[in-house]
Amino acid sequence: MAGNEEIIKKLVKGELKLHQIDNYTENTQEAVEVRRKFAEEISGANLKHLSQHSMDLEKAMKRNIENPIGTVQIPVGLAGPLHINGEHAQGDFYVPLATSEGALVASVNRGCTVTKAVGGTTVRIIDDKMTRAPVIRANSVTEALKIKEWIERHFIELKEASESTTRHGKLLKVDPVVVVGRYLYPRFTFTTGDSMGMNMVTIATEKALEILTRETGAHVIALSSNLCVDKKPSALNLIEGRGKTVVAEIIIPPEIVEKKLKTTVKAITEVNLAKNMIGSAISGSMGFNAHYANMIGALFLATGQDEAHIVEGSLGITTAEEQNGDLYFSVTLPDLPLATVGGGTSLETARECLEIMGVYGGGNVKKFAEIVGGTVLAGELSLMGALAAGHLARAHKDLGRG
Incomplete structure (x- = not known):
């Protein structure tokens, strides 16, 4: 020594x-x-x-960390069974959640019991893409428009160049191509397989830009312009989507609402309107929901996702409506970057948590996305029920303060 x-x-x-x-x-x-x-x-x-x-x-150290001094331990709880009727995830799942917030796992677990009682939550992936948007400076707005037109006319060349760097990534489009003064912001949009794909699309976009600069003389200022939009809250991602775009929905009879959530259909719909819609609007929020970040954060930490993408994953809209006396409840997550291979998913604890859900490795990312959507719905539904019943403070007093 x-x-x-x-x-x-x-x-x-x-x-x-x-x-x-x-x-x-x-x-x-x-x-x-x-x-x-x-x-x-x-x-x-x-x-x-x-x-x-x-x-x-x-x-x-080869891909996840530099200058390591040890590891941080976060308690992992298990919620479930979560019953999902998806295209890729079907049946009962137990979900590992890494959190230090008392009452969160219990709350999600309560939402899971509702999904089980009504035969499951329907979950669908409605879009799947990853983006990278460089910023280019031209000599004038006229030159910027010429570069924009070149991009639109030569998509095939850009596609071939970008896809030469990867076996899994496919360039879907370069859109929008935004012009601001003499600056140009083209948004390259890819599919990336079971990888979250941020590194993949960065390398692919860089290759495409080699052709663009050679043929047009464009000056690339930065490979990322913030139009991507990566690791930041964004109206563009809320509208256009990024990563997996997931919708989960459920229809709950009034007797189940009263038995499991201790409240009424009318009370939940009123809270959703006043809190998630009007409250979010008056505060200028981009997430019209109660607490997506809780479930997204706990799942991301447990499964080795890029924790900075919790910011994006927390965007989304919750709807609650009375439908023939029943409660129609849905969560829409437009911006959910996920992976079941690569990055932090290969860390030992992350792999084990992914294996609990049967989603570790290639071919499982859409199944995982549907489980995430179902988990968010369960947690969101439970909190909305607690707020409608006036039980939120009591739950945190009992479970969050020990």
Whole structure:
């Protein structure tokens, strides 16, 4: 350890950088311990819990993390059975949710009991795409329009170039192509298979831009212009969609509403109008829903999704209507970037959580998307029921405060 103590001293003095430690230690585990001890040295904190894990950090360093010092532990609860009538997910599913918010798993679980009682929630994927939008500067608006016209006339060449970089990605369209002054914003839209596909479409778009710049002399300022729109709330994504666009719906007889949710059809529809519609409108929200972020966040953390996409996944609209005395209830998630392969899905705990739902690996991403949609519906329905019944504060007092 004398050698490691010397490394830590050099780190403290700034004579050595964190990313250089691997060159001075025998293996990844030793490098992790040195970095962690350095963090303890400069902070005075005891980091014993960060060190407790079964994850292969050497493997994770190749694609998931830099300068690792350990792992964070988040409790994982199980909700279900969630009954889904989908095109890809059919039957009962148990859903792992990683969260530290007391009452969330219990709330989703209550929503699941409603889906079971009425024979399931219908879930459909209505669109599937991933986008990347560069920003191009022309000499004038006239030149910008010429580049726009070139893009529209030469889609086949752009498609062939972009698809030469991937076996799974397919360029669907370049639309919209927005002109602002002399700046041009073309939105490249792809399908990406079971991968979430952000890296895939970035590389593919870059290849297409090589042809565009060569043929038009266009100057690409940045490969991402924010018109993508990646990892930010966006009206464009709310309207156009990104990732998987999913709708889940359910029809609940009034006796089930009263028995399972302890309220009435009329009360839920009134809360939805006043809260999710009018309340969201007056606050300028882009998500006309109660708490999609809770279910999206818990599922994303459990299954190794890109946690920054929780921002996008939280967009969406909840509807609640009386239909012949029954409650018609739906959730629409227009912007749900998901993966069952690649990225964080290969981490050991993420893989296990995906396997609980039977969706790990290739060919399962649409099944996973339908489960996510059903889970969001269950959680949203339960919270709306609690609000309508006046039970929200009581639930958090009982389950969230211990």
